[in-house]
Amino acid sequence: MTLFFPLIFAALDAEGDRELAVRLQRRDPQALAELYDKYGRIAFSLIVRIVRDQGIAEDLTQETFLRVWNRMAGFDAERGALGAWVLTVARNRAIDYLRSVDGRTRQNAIELTATEMPSVFVDLEANLMNSDRARQLKAAFEKLNEKQRLVIELAYFEGLSQTEMAERMKQPLGTVKTWVRTALQILRNELEEAVPA
Amino acid sequence: MTPDKDLLYELYVLGQLEEPERGEIEEALRRNDPAAQARLRKALETNAILGTLPPPAEPSKALRRRVLAIAEPAPSLMPWNLAWAALSACLVAGLVYTGVQRQGLEADLRARDATLAFLRSSETRLLKTGTVTEPQPVAKVFVNGSQGVLLVASNLAPLAAGRTYEMWVVPKAGGPRPMGLFKPAADGSAIHLRAGAVDLNDAAAIALSVEPEGGSPAPTTTPFLITPVGD
Known part of the structure; x- marks a missing residue:
């Protein structure tokens, strides 16, 4: 969890994504190739971290790009953030997979799908994934204590609910909720300090 | 508060x-x-x-080709001579391999007889995903409503212990219907025939998924190598 993508972060800037999105909406196959070259590795890295299986991760990465390709019509090319959308779709595919394997059907499964609608990925910060911001998040992660870091990882990379985390960690639900909320607040505070509004 | x-x-x-x-x-x-x-x-x-926090991982080069295939035009029928050549090679390899294993030989031959009979039928149609030149996982699917579905695949990923591939007919509406289990050879190739009449009238695609040993009544992992069924 300590390594980053300094080179990829630079590529993840929104610069150039607008034109790419327009070409994707025109069903330009070369645009799909460029989208994959830009975001494929980072999406795959996220998925493989979640499912921990190279072959399954490749299937889910393919599904991620299929979903993005098929839903481009709903994406706002002028205001949209392609990278954030691709990563969100990738995470959701991987979490859905984990849930299906574990037989976990949760109420918030629908919620995950709702948060990957292309139309919501508009007006995100232009340099959202530049390296400064990403390093700031890393710094924030290092400020979390072990429990706080663990609950964020269980939530983000395993898709566990707070109740499921409490069971796994053998801790009271209220304690787990406190860890989650405190961790998120620390992360947000660090990011806000890094990029003042 | x-x-x-x-x-x-x-x-x-x-x-x-x-x-x-x-x-x-x-x-x-x-x-x-x-x-x-x-x-x-x-x-x-x-x-x-x-989502950018995990350490970098390197996907195979085949994944890029798989993703780019998304934007390819709908597959057209593959020339029969190419299909026969590919299938014959698989069959010969399979027969040579099984030839040294007396136990189960008759059963293997019966299965291959059924496969050949299936292929000889004038009603058998070939569906395709990918192209013959691609080194990534490729499946060629033959369908025959009265005789079944035959899958000829290569470059399939090795299975983890306790897992198997399962083939599905995916209807235009409703859940996928199981079409049998199989495991690929060590080189990733597989020939799987689900013999017997199959209702393909409402079929939208043939697909594979990785399932627990013994199979599943419905896919528990994301189906892949989805091959559209069409004329």
């Missing part, structure tokens, strides 16, 4: 928010509440950055 609204949106995006707060947020978003949308965007930003 006043609820931290930013935190609620972060929990929402993370899939952690429960009712009634979740419903309240969704209602605000349905109303196109500008404050709700701003908070959602902020939470999405944090979430997206979290």
